[in-house]
Amino acid sequence: MPSAVVNRNPMAGHIAVLLREPCDWNATYEFAGALQQAGYQREAAKVFQAYSAKCRPSDVALYRAADILYGLSDFPAAIKVTDDLLAMSPDLPQFHYLRAQILQGTKRYKEAIDAYDSTIGLAEDINSINSEVFRQLSASYAALGDYCEAITPIQTWMGLDPAANDTQRTRKILKDYSAKGKCELSHATGSDRFPTQGQNVITAKVMINGVPGIFIVDTGASFVSLSKKFAERAKLPLSGNYSIRMQTANGIAMAQRSSISKVQIGRISAEGVAAVVMAAGEDAGDGIDGLLGRSFLSRFDVSFGEKEWRIESKKQ
Template identity: 30%
Template sequence: MQRPVCQAHPGQPAVASCSQCFVALCAVCRQFDGMQALCPACMRKQRRAPLVRALVGLFVLGGLGGAGYWAYRTYQPRYDYGAATNAVHKLETELQKEPCDRPKTLELLETILDAGDSRGVLARSATFTAACGEYVQTRRITYRAHQRLGETDAAVADLTELVSSDPYQVHYRAWRGVVYQEKGDLDRAAEDFRQALMLHPKLSDIPINLATVYEKQGKPCEAAFPLQQLVFHYPRAAWTSGIRTRIADLLQKGGCSVVGEGRASLRMEPGQLQIRAKVRLDDKETASFVVDTGASYVTLPRALAEKLGIDLAGAPKVALQTANGRKDGLFILIGSIAVDKLAAKRVPAVVVDDLGAGVEGLLGLSFLSRFELRQADGVVEIAAPTH
């Protein structure tokens, strides 16, 4: 029987075999780890094993440490809703049964927002949208959560979705204007405040916001108008005196004060249903305007605006709610408007495509509110202010 030979040295007889890989070993190749014979390759592995185990251990410990640190940094304890805890728990339990119940979802969002949990509002709204689809009314609440967190861009995005869903909802415009104002985007803030007043002329807070924005933009004449409209609608309010003082300062600063003296008496002619006035525009065109204290702005048709040479190309678009329905218009400034011997400079106005047969324009509050106005028995008297 032939004796086995060394795998590495075929000319040498084998004297042992590796206890791990079982290859034949000669006296030269045979090595000991203290207990067993090993080949050179297995001996190297044996020597590296403690280092490998140490590295694996360090890796595992590092992973556990990293996971622990991440858990520490991301852990957020359940929000303490205080007195609202039971209401929140009840609504959450009901929504587990009917997760797409819209009224209960809005109630839950309002409840946790009132409790101060703005992040909770955003998380629950996102969960609802993922499970049940987009419901734009949730944005009436999430925009406030974003606003409280100082996330003005996200608040504007929510409000823009609301405006798109209902362009004639005055509150959406007003809310977005406030966020734009907070953000420092004065042009967009002015646009939204102006639009809100067109839709609801009797708003009591937005005129002050709009005047503040215009004043920051260096437009004192424009700033005076919303305040004049405010005083017109609320002449007996406790704060009227202070508003009048501010109006006078703005008009003087802008050089846009009312000019002329005396008064213009406008009477309803026999057979007419409206009071009309002969209006001189920019000392260029004269037209018969209907006196309309329900119109926030002087309003004229496109044809008359073109006669006056007004550039409409870059005029901001506005949405109007009129007695004849909803219309689109363009916002402009008219250099001067005069009725009899009374005149006002830099008067905000709106241009529409058409006002209907027999109506050349509307003499609205952007002119009338600069004067003292009296109406009685089919007569309107316009007088230069005495205060």
């Protein structure tokens, strides 16, 4: 009997399908994967880009292309693809994370910081964010020589799970940044309790850099966020660059990143707290100066009862 003919080219079948159906997504995906496996990374990226350009706009295809180009260290090409990717799907945190990594690779650290902050701000749950987001955000600040600002992301990450994240290595990083920036380390101190009066929305009088304001206590907010007017009163550093995308109760909003020297509520205080300043018209409500979010609250143990809520520094 004649021997069976074996097709030893794993890409031939995908090519045959694409010759008949050029916009078959499954064949495109598998063909690009076969190209990658064979070592043709750049060609695989071009296949994904071509699909999105010629067949149908696809953020999945563009994400794969950008990721491949990033792996090749072709940062200019990867940034160009992420421009198209974020124009198509601007509100997915993983897309901002990839762009942040690419920007960091090009040493465009300020833009990388904005992208990392958007990654955090768009996440539904700050606890689900990969630790590398906080580490690389911190590293970007350090690369700019902003060592005191570099402390804040690490402290925020530590506060999410002190048992796992408060390690000797982490403390050494903070100590090194503190020494280089000549800034004091004060993570979180004190304990206190406040009445809830049976309200679903809890407000509190908060001192921001010594300036009093009324804030909603919001465990769902990633950052402490402030209205522009209050931020100006509290003399927060403002760049005017509203390039951070934030998930809010009213949808996606734009903000600019900042940092608070000291946040104090009753006998509780923390220093070097990450904050965002919302664009005009994005206030939390009448008489409300901002939201007391997780960049502050995660440093403490917080519990809510029917009549009162309690907050105390986590046991280190």
